Amino acid sequence: MSQMKQTNPYIDVPSYALENITESTFALNLGPQHPGTHGVLRIILEMDGEYILKADPVLGYGHRVQEKIAENSTYTQVLPYMGRMDYLGALLYNQAWVCCVEKMCGFEVPERAEHVRVITCELNRIASHLLWYGAFLLDLGGFTPFLHAFSDRERVLDLLEYVTGSRLTYCFFRFGGLFNDVDDHFLQNTMDFVEHLRKSLKSYHELVTGNVIFLNRTENVGTVDHFDARRFGLSGPVVRAMDYDHDVRRIEPYSIYDRFDFDIPVYKESDCLARYHVRLQEFEESLKIIEQAISAIPDGPIRSKVPKIIKPPRGEACMAVETPRGELVVYIVSDGTKTPYRVKYRVPSFSNLSVFAKLAEGTLLADALAILGSLDLVIPEIDR
Amino acid sequence: MKIHEFFADDTANGLMIPLENESEKSGIHDLWQCTPELLEEVALFIWHGPPYFLEMVTAIDQIEDDKIIGVYSFNRFDKTNRIIIHVPVPRDNPVLPTISMIFPGAVWHERETAEFFGITYTNLKDSRRLLLLDDDDPSYNPLRKDFK
Numbered sequence: 312m313s314q315m316k317q318t319n320p321y322i323d324v325p326s327y328a329l330e331n332i333t334e335s336t337f338a339l340n341l342g343p344q345h346p347g348t349h350g351v352l353r354i355i356l357e358m359d360g361e362y363i364l365k366a367d368p369v370l371g372y373g374h375r376v377q378e379k380i381a382e383n384s385t386y387t388q389v390l391p392y393m394g395r396m397d398y399l400g401a402l403l404y405n406q407a408w409v410c411c412v413e414k415m416c417g418f419e420v421p422e423r424a425e426h427v428r429v430i431t432c433e434l435n436r437i438a439s440h441l442l443w444y445g446a447f448l449l450d451l452g453g454f455t456p457f458l459h460a461f462s463d464r465e466r467v468l469d470l471l472e473y474v475t476g477s478r479l480t481y482c483f484f485r486f487g488g489l490f491n492d493v494d495d496h497f498l499q500n501t502m503d504f505v506e507h508l509r510k511s512l513k514s515y516h517e518l519v520t521g522n523v524i525f526l527n528r529t530e531n532v533g534t535v536d537h538f539d540a541r542r543f544g545l546s547g548p549v550v551r552a553m554d555y556d557h558d559v560r561r562i563e564p565y566s567i568y569d570r571f572d573f574d575i576p577v578y579k580e581s582d583c584l585a586r587y588h589v590r591l592q593e594f595e596e597s598l599k600i601i602e603q604a605i606s607a608i609p610d611g612p613i614r615s616k617v618p619k620i621i622k623p624p625r626g627e628a629c630m631a632v633e634t635p636r637g638e639l640v641v642y643i644v645s646d647g648t649k650t651p652y653r654v655k656y657r658v659p660s661f662s663n664l665s666v667f668a669k670l671a672e673g674t675l676l677a678d679a680l681a682i683l684g685s686l687d688l689v690i691p692e693i694d695r
Numbered sequence: 696m697k698i699h700e701f702f703a704d705d706t707a708n709g710l711m712i713p714l715e716n717e718s719e720k721s722g723i724h725d726l727w728q729c730t731p732e733l734l735e736e737v738a739l740f741i742w743h744g745p746p747y748f749l750e751m752v753t754a755i756d757q758i759e760d761d762k763i764i765g766v767y768s769f770n771r772f773d774k775t776n777r778i779i780i781h782v783p784v785p786r787d788n789p790v791l792p793t794i795s796m797i798f799p800g801a802v803w804h805e806r807e808t809a810e811f812f813g814i815t816y817t818n819l820k821d822s823r824r825l826l827l828l829d830d831d832d833p834s835y836n837p838l839r840k841d842f843k
Binding site (some may be wrong): 320321322323370371374376378379411414415417540541542543544545546550555556557562563626627628629630631638640642644652653655657661662665666669694695 | 750774796798799828
């Protein structure tokens with residue numbers, strides 16, 4: 312507490328718009344189409360040789376006004392849109408919307424449905440982290456881990472396709488439960504996959520973690536100041552690499568996560584290497600959760616009876632969910648009719664990207680790409 | 696010190712009003728309404744306390760009451776306690792103070808809310824458009840209820 316009083320609360324925030332390009336500097340577009348920006352993100356850089364003087368992200372290339380669409384649709388019609396926002400962690404976005412409305416209306420979810428939700432969400436988290444691992448190392452120049460990660464990811468996508476019918480933008484949860492039941496074939500294959508991934512993780516560590524080029528490119532690169540996590544609202548693996556023990560599944564448990572025994576990996580160094588370690592350890596924690604959920608899954612119905620037209624009572628509600636990128640908050644203001652009055656999606660990548668302008672100042676261009684990769688952004692969720 | 700102790704005087708004067716809320720159902724643990732003048736004090740109080748972080752800055756367009764309500768949300772890192780502050784301003788000239796000198800992450804949130812609702816944030820140095828096109832005219836505010 313006393314430490315907090317000594318830091319001056321007021322910060323002079325400069326405007327990052329590029330105004331003066333002098334004769335010795337030039338403006339470079341890390342353009343909307345670029346393999347290193349993971350989507351349509353444009354960053355205008357003011358460069359002095361290879362050093363970045365100022366970075367200004369320009370957003371909006373994928374903006375679809377999801378919040379206004381939600382005001383004109385019923386609560387059920389909004390459900391497919393959630394998967395399109397973050398296509399890598401679509402089931403978790405589904406869960407945020409469905410759980411928020413269930414909280415407002417007081418719907419109960421059967422036990423079997425809760426267990427299946429947890430299993431599929433953790434599989435989705437593993438798929439997202441596998442893609443992050445491949446893409447991050449591809450940005451740094453290593454092509455081999457990308458192929459290994461995607462080969463494992465295909466197995467996860469096959470499992471999820473067997474149950475949900477889609478490979479990427481899932482729409483599997485419904486108010487009060489699930490769309491489809493799972494059978495023993497799925498559960499057995501998932502247990503086989505868990506064994507397979509444990510072996511793969513060992514080979515990922517052998518391939519990458521001690522590699523001297525990788526360490527030189529990620530150690531002490533993109534160090535975030537400790538109090539910036541509070542000022543910018545960072546969350547997820549970015550903040551767990553900064554000595555903050557924050558995971559929504561542990562701090563504000565939703566669904567049945569409080570019944571499972573898993574650790575939260577926390578590292579202190581706040582650089583790209585620490586974020587890498589946090590995510591690699593999260594694989595193992597997700598595998599633990601999947602095993603416990605499969606061994607505890609009961610029989611029973613998968614969907615409880617809910618009215619055909621959902622009309623939550625007047626008021627507002629928030630639901631926070633731990634996505635692979637951080638804390639997603641869905642904030643619904645309802646006026647008692649069948650369409651929401653106002654919906655706000657607080658996406659983790661938006662806040663995580665807002666600290667990039669500060670982090671990229673004074674770094675080399677190659678380091679800026681390493682920082683972008685380690686922040687694990689998905690641009691459609693930023694643009695909504 | 697809790698928020699209702701620190702702002703006891705302002706609550707008595709009617710400047711800071713606790714709104715009704717069931718935290719189990721809504722996920723919001725502290726729901727308050729305050730005036731725009733008190734906003735900076737609230738932000739300073741939240742900064743100097745336990746590890747709260749800025750979650751979101753947004754707005755609601757209440758067309759029947761002729762108000763736009765600015766919504767500020769904060770949450771904690773060590774245990775959960777979501778604080779949401781409502782700041783109503785008149786709809787024809789919505790002006791709110793910025794909190795970006797204490798929480799620089801609010802710059803992007805305020806830019807987005809400003810372009811969607813037409814709110815002016817005083818002292819916000821970077822008030823360009825964020826998600827919409829740069830050369831749209833400033834009265835193009837899609838999230839207002841009377842937008843055509």
